[in-house]
Amino acid sequence: MSARADPRLTQDRRLAFAFVTPAVSVIALIAIFPLLWTLWNSLHLQDLRMPWLGHPFIGLDNYAELARDPRFWSSLGHTLFFTVVTVSLELVLGLIIALAMNSTFRGRGFARATSLLPWAIPTVVAALLWRFMFDSQAGIANALLVAIGVLERPMVWFIEATTAWIPVILSDVWKTTPFVAILLLAGLQNIDRTLYEAAEVDGASAWWRLWHITIPLLKPTIFVALIFRTLDAFRVFDLLYALTGGGPGTATEPIALYTHTIILQHLRFGYGSALSVVVFVITFGLALIYIRGLGLRLSGEER
Amino acid sequence: MTGRRRLAIACVALAQLACGGREAESGRTVITISSSVVGTDGPLLRRQLDRFMQVNPGIEVRLHRVSDDATQRHQLFVQWLNARAGDPDVLELDVVWTSEFAAAGWLLPLEDPSIDRAAFFPGTLRACLWAGDLYALPWYADVGLLYRRTDLVPKEPASLDELATFAQRGIASGAVPFGIAWMGARYEGLVTVFLEYLGGFGGQIMDDSMNVRVDAPEAVRALTFMRDQITRWKVAPDDVLTWHEEETRFAFQNGRAVFMRNWPYAYTAMADPAQSRVAGKYAVSPMPAAPGGRPTAALGGAQLAINRWTEHPAAAFALVQFITAPEQQLERAVAIGEFPTLRAVYDEPSLRAALAIPADDARRAVESATPRPVTPLYTQLSEILQIELHRALAGQITPEAALTAAAQKMNAAVARTGLREYMFGRPVTSAR
Numbered sequence: 152m153s154a155r156a157d158p159r160l161t162q163d164r165r166l167a168f169a170f171v172t173p174a175v176s177v178i179a180l181i182a183i184f185p186l187l188w189t190l191w192n193s194l195h196l197q198d199l200r201m202p203w204l205g206h207p208f209i210g211l212d213n214y215a216e217l218a219r220d221p222r223f224w225s226s227l228g229h230t231l232f233f234t235v236v237t238v239s240l241e242l243v244l245g246l247i248i249a250l251a252m253n254s255t256f257r258g259r260g261f262a263r264a265t266s267l268l269p270w271a272i273p274t275v276v277a278a279l280l281w282r283f284m285f286d287s288q289a290g291i292a293n294a295l296l297v298a299i300g301v302l303e304r305p306m307v308w309f310i311e312a313t314t315a316w317i318p319v320i321l322s323d324v325w326k327t328t329p330f331v332a333i334l335l336l337a338g339l340q341n342i343d344r345t346l347y348e349a350a351e352v353d354g355a356s357a358w359w360r361l362w363h364i365t366i367p368l369l370k371p372t373i374f375v376a377l378i379f380r381t382l383d384a385f386r387v388f389d390l391l392y393a394l395t396g397g398g399p400g401t402a403t404e405p406i407a408l409y410t411h412t413i414i415l416q417h418l419r420f421g422y423g424s425a426l427s428v429v430v431f432v433i434t435f436g437l438a439l440i441y442i443r444g445l446g447l448r449l450s451g452e453e454r
Numbered sequence: 455m456t457g458r459r460r461l462a463i464a465c466v467a468l469a470q471l472a473c474g475g476r477e478a479e480s481g482r483t484v485i486t487i488s489s490s491v492v493g494t495d496g497p498l499l500r501r502q503l504d505r506f507m508q509v510n511p512g513i514e515v516r517l518h519r520v521s522d523d524a525t526q527r528h529q530l531f532v533q534w535l536n537a538r539a540g541d542p543d544v545l546e547l548d549v550v551w552t553s554e555f556a557a558a559g560w561l562l563p564l565e566d567p568s569i570d571r572a573a574f575f576p577g578t579l580r581a582c583l584w585a586g587d588l589y590a591l592p593w594y595a596d597v598g599l600l601y602r603r604t605d606l607v608p609k610e611p612a613s614l615d616e617l618a619t620f621a622q623r624g625i626a627s628g629a630v631p632f633g634i635a636w637m638g639a640r641y642e643g644l645v646t647v648f649l650e651y652l653g654g655f656g657g658q659i660m661d662d663s664m665n666v667r668v669d670a671p672e673a674v675r676a677l678t679f680m681r682d683q684i685t686r687w688k689v690a691p692d693d694v695l696t697w698h699e700e701e702t703r704f705a706f707q708n709g710r711a712v713f714m715r716n717w718p719y720a721y722t723a724m725a726d727p728a729q730s731r732v733a734g735k736y737a738v739s740p741m742p743a744a745p746g747g748r749p750t751a752a753l754g755g756a757q758l759a760i761n762r763w764t765e766h767p768a769a770a771f772a773l774v775q776f777i778t779a780p781e782q783q784l785e786r787a788v789a790i791g792e793f794p795t796l797r798a799v800y801d802e803p804s805l806r807a808a809l810a811i812p813a814d815d816a817r818r819a820v821e822s823a824t825p826r827p828v829t830p831l832y833t834q835l836s837e838i839l840q841i842e843l844h845r846a847l848a849g850q851i852t853p854e855a856a857l858t859a860a861a862q863k864m865n866a867a868v869a870r871t872g873l874r875e876y877m878f879g880r881p882v883t884s885a886r
Contacts, residue, residue, distance in 0.1 A: 199536060199558045200830035201871045287693045288701075310695040310848045398640040399695070399848055400841045415529045417834045418558070 186431065192424035199418035213425035222401060223426065226409040233405060234384040237323045241380060242373070244324065245331030250365075252332065253339045263336070270329040278393035281322040285309070292318075312402035315395050319403055323390060327383075331376050338372025339365070374445040381441070382434050406430055482514045483769045485543040487758075488531075490522030494790045502785070506776045513769045518542040524642075528833075535560040540763040543770040547590055547757045549581040549825060550642075550832050555759065556584035557830035562760040562767055563587045568775070577753050578795040581825040585877065589759055591778045592795035594786060596754030597819040598650050599738040599811075601706060601714040601721075606630065610739040614654055614679060617713065617742055621689035624712030632711040633689025635702045638680075640844040643698055645826065645836050646752035647715055648843055651676040653750025653824055654743040659839070660827040664874050668839065669861035672747070677846055677853035679744075684847065695848055707732060715741065717754065721810045722791050738811055740819050753823035755795070793820055831867060838863045 196209050217223050252263050269277070285292045285308045293305035308314045342365065350360050366373075388407040391397060397404030410430065414423035489499055503515045518541060520527050528551060534541070535555065547555065555561050569588065571579055578592035600617075602610065606624045611617040621633025637643035649659065657672030667673065683690040689712075694702070699716060706714035707724045709731040714720070718738075727733035740749040758774045760767060776782065783794040788808035793816050799805055806813045826832060839860050846856035868874060 198871065200554055201557065201873070202559050203876055204872060287696060307692045307696060310692065396640065398844065400640065400845045412837070415532055416837065418532065
């Protein structure tokens with residue numbers, strides 16, 4: 152409390168503000184300003200195809216339309232489904248791979264480097280690759296499944312809602328698990344070896360060590376991986392754009408693809424802004440929940 | 455508004471930087487034209503631009519490269535025009551964008567008295583009009599064609615029934631696994647295929663009063679006919695529901711189908727015996743019709759329009775007129791086989807000699823070409839239709855239910871925008 156009276160500290164404070172100002176203004180310019188603008192647009196009617204309707208303020212009408220728009224709800228459902236399934240699979244598989252790569256074996260460096268390969272492939276290229284593999288006529292997936300007798304005859308994967316999801320989920324898991332694995336590996340390497348040695352001396356089983364040492368100590372890293380992956384998965388666009396185009400019908404359409412269609416194909420900037428705002432609110436809410444789960448606090452002050 | 459204006463200026467500045475500055479060295483007027491510059495198209499356009507600059511020494515034309523993918527090009531144009539960028543000055547538009555861009559106020563109307571509207575095929579010109587005004591000139595025409603295997607089919611099918619019969623016979627003979635191949639993936643191509651069957655049964659997507667008519671009995675018959683090809687007669691494989699132009703062509707080119715619905719480009723693409731198993735064994739005709747309908751070809755192709763924000767409208771107009779003139783259209787048709795939009799060009803002996811498709815067949819197809827609904831809402835309407843058509847073809851829903859749903863959603867979309875009131879003079883009652 153005496154700090155406020157101290158003239159030296161006040162001066163420090165001013166200096167600190169001066170240092171922070173450029174960063175804050177950049178954030179304001181590139182993040183907060185577009186956000187507010189989008190919010191403002193979402194309260195207006197703006198349809199570029201119909202300039203004669205003007206640009207009137209319509210309050211929450213866009214949001215009311217959203218609430219009644221079945222395509223919005225189904226795309227939101229697809230996005231949540233995609234997020235939950237891919238992120239859980241990637242986390243479990245990523246953890247297994249990370250544990251394997253953390254143990255000592257010959258060629259470990261090589262294994263670590265090559266495991267990142269799928270992650271390094273551009274998403275659109277990967278999506279097209281999977282598209283070809285699941286092609287009904289020439290795809291390797293059909294050839295394989297017919298050869299081992301799972302399928303009687305080649306099937307057309309992309310015309311059925313349920314089967315179209317299979318290549319989608321597989322390709323995302325294939326592509327992103329390495330990223331999760333590398334993140335978790337970094338966390339594993341920070342765990343003190345002596346803990347394991349002590350547990351072993353006390354006769355703890357490998358399973359017990361995993362549940363009582365590895366997982367609890369890995370929790371912060373797991374949360375970081377979860378934040379990255381959940382937010383990424385929730386905003387998924389390129390994979391589905393190239394792989395299914397949201398089809399059949401709109402059965403695999405995620406919310407980002409729907410927003411893109413509304414704004415850039417239908418030119419409904421007002422309604423599209425409302426969609427964007429909803430996506431922002433949801434992802435921001437998810438981020439907040441994770442940050443709380445992580446036990447981090449947004450302000451830097453001591454508890 | 456000032457913020458928006460400033461952003462617009464910044465975007466224009468960036469766009470100018472991107473194409474290397476547009477100041478002419480010798481005080482010449484510099485204009486740009488959008489082009490994807492891929493394949494044989496690039497060198498041809500460059501040749502024509504060089505000639506244009508020789509005739510108009512005061513104007514320098516530069517190419518502004520854009521994606522050859524229509525969806526991406528649409529997106530680029532929307533971003534640029536919405537930001538009021540004057541570059542490219544001349545825009546190559548897909549036939550279905552003109553009314554949308556014109557309504558948005560992004561194109562200059564073409565009012566020059568030297569334009570002879572009657573010289574163009576009526577369908578190609580209709581796609582350039584918005585609210586009675588001309589906003590673009592037809593450059594080349596793409597039309598849907600029915601390809602047939604001349605070794606498997608005795609003659610051009612005279613009706614849709616005959617098409618189905620010939621297709622079944624082809625499969626029964628054991629020569630081919632498929633009777634007919636078409637693009638049935640959920641995208642714009644599916645609407646063009648549907649439009650042809652629809653016209654063949656005497657229906658239309660939208661009438662002159664902007665009422666959507668896809669729930670009419672003719673439309674249900676058309677979609678049922680398409681669906682029957684897959685499920686009842688089994689002449690089209692399930693796979694067509696994932697096919698675009700190229701997958702369709704590969705099926706036909708590898709000798710796997712009796713018929714194929716595709717665009718003119720496939721004619722030249724399949725002519726090489728080294729790559730094509732059907733070289734020399736195919737012919738084209740317009741899609742046949744059912745009793746009460748008329749043979750219909752979907753109109754595709756490109757038009758040239760002038761950017762509303764151009765600084766050089768006169769130079770831009772001169773360029774549009776030059777490229778769409780008979781000499782250049784003829785050269786284009788001879789060089790890369792794209793159909794001219796001017797009637798007179800079809801009488802040129804050099805065209806008759808050079809065009810892979812017999813010129814009379816080509817003229818017949820362009821003459822019967824039907825544009826998709828000319829409305830700024832087209833992209834949205836088409837998307838609704840694509841989704842419902844695809845659901846019906848995939849067997850998730852009956853053709854009748856799909857088309858009822860489509861008509862209801864499409865009409866609701868039209869009603870919400872006040873487009874009918876705007877078009878037909880009644881006051882716009884509500885913005886929504």
